[in-house]
Amino acid sequence: MTSRARLVTVLVIVGFIAFLVYSTLEVQRVECTVAVNFQGERRSATASGATEESAAEQAQTAACGPLVQGMDESIACSRRPTTARQCRRL
Numbered sequence: 001m002t003s004r005a006r007l008v009t010v011l012v013i014v015g016f017i018a019f020l021v022y023s024t025l026e027v028q029r030v031e032c033t034v035a036v037n038f039q040g041e042r043r044s045a046t047a048s049g050a051t052e053e054s055a056a057e058q059a060q061t062a063a064c065g066p067l068v069q070g071m072d073e074s075i076a077c078s079r080r081p082t083t084a085r086q087c088r089r090l
Helices: 003-027 052-067 071-079
Strands: 030-038 041-049 084-089
Touching: 030 052, 030 071, 041 052, 052 071, 052 084
Parallel strands: none
Antiparallel strands: 030 041, 030 084
């Protein structure tokens, strides 16, 4: 392989990695922290997403995780209104 071919290969690889990093970070535009009360316990979690709604939903799912056992409780917890919600643009 010639030195020019190596240089082109390296540039293509670096460009591809830069594209992946940019596209991954570009999607995460909002970060939300939510608190959930479920069965007498309170948990909070933080998540990011493309929209405020999706970030808050992911944060609520993460907060409910340690509080529930089974799919029924998971669904019930995810449908509860959050007790606190704070979002910010990234």
